[in-house]
Amino acid sequence: MDDSGLWLIGLGPGDLNQMSISALSAAKAANYRFLEGYTALLPPNELGNLEEVVGPWELRMRSSVEQPEELLDLAQNHRVALLVVGDPLQATTHVDLQLRCAQRQIPCHIEHGISITTIVTGAVGLQSYRFGRQCTFAYPYGDYLPTSPLEIILENKERGLHTLALLDLDPTGMGEGDQQPMTPKVAVEVLRKMAQKLEVDVEEWTLVLCSDMGTDDANVNVGSAQQISEVTGGRIHCLLIPAELHDVEDAALARW
């Protein structure tokens, strides 16, 4: 392994045993390890295991990843690992890091990870090739509530495609403070508010709530908006909004 550079290392979806063999070895070999703490979160128990698995690490939030001078200065002469939950290149920020490394002629290595987008499109039983564009439900700020996520869902549905809706982690929108993954209750509130603005009835829709996917606590709930809003367990969630179901999909969803 070279003596300097930036390693963008995917930790996988939550359980550190889902790191790849080569990601683990790159993380261990680093001189400095930073956990990127705002595009995704590790479960608390795995956060506790991280030092034992890869070695000492520090947390870095949005500002030090988007203005990465500290990381890049270090990477000029040392092996620096930025640990990212999921796959490190699913967030635009990390692509930007690659480009900045290229500008400064710092070697930038990628260790891919298992991504939530792979897990939910496959594991629930919906067919992965039937997913349209994904969207994200952001926390509402006062009266401001964009309807673009529901517009994406409606466009997908019209084309017979399922939608993956990721749920916001950060009520402040700044990527700096404590992260609070959006609960099913708030997610359904956001969906209903968008539906009201666009005058769409979502109450009869079937929703699939995926909770803590890729960990031992993984759980799937299928139900109406009202039923999903009442789910209280789980830590990190995302929502699938299926289009009309094919037969195998119907049978696969009936398991949950």
Added chain:
Amino acid sequence: MDDSGLWLIGLGPGDLNQMSISALSAAKAANYRFLEGYTALLPPNELGNLEEVVGPWELRMRSSVEQPEELLDLAQNHRVALLVVGDPLQATTHVDLQLRCAQRQIPCHIEHGISITTIVTGAVGLQSYRFGRQCTFAYPYGDYLPTSPLEIILENKERGLHTLALLDLDPTGMGEGDQQPMTPKVAVEVLRKMAQKLEVDVEEWTLVLCSDMGTDDANVNVGSAQQISEVTGGRIHCLLIPAELHDVEDAALARW
């Protein structure tokens, strides 16, 4: 680990070091190992390493996976691993295996893997949330050539979304014989034939050819249909058809 059941184990995209730690351990612990050989392929050198990494294995093609009595009978009393390149639940067939296990009350475990869909949507530098529905270019049979892949690409483009086009591995369409991954030349022929039928001009489009992603030989080529059709290196390819590019994406693609 339990004494019997079926383990669907993701090998990742080609380099066995990209298996997850827990996938490796499940594969090693199995009493019987079968490599699913028709939805994706390992590079020849990794195929040679497989026994050393996980233990002895046998190849199984489409019929024994879609009519899985042999697998399920064995799994009733033994630990049976079905090794799948990429993520084991991205193909409908494997979801069907889960359902059959449930019917026969055979425990079915999933070990997720890094999927080509994660790698290409992130690694190339296009934003993963801007991808629409994916499609697959099948080998043409005589005069028969469905235009649905190009229709998906056109719909995506109209909505400002990129498309991932997977390329067929199997000229016979049966999933049984020797697999022959579609070359860039044939892929562009298929694209042009579809374009002719739909009266669309694709010659000015920018295409992104991703070759052997997730292996040491990974390579990306950006160019026109004509330029891409002339690429001769590489083993397994897929195509990205970008919509209009954002700034970071433009910079990211300019690297290749």
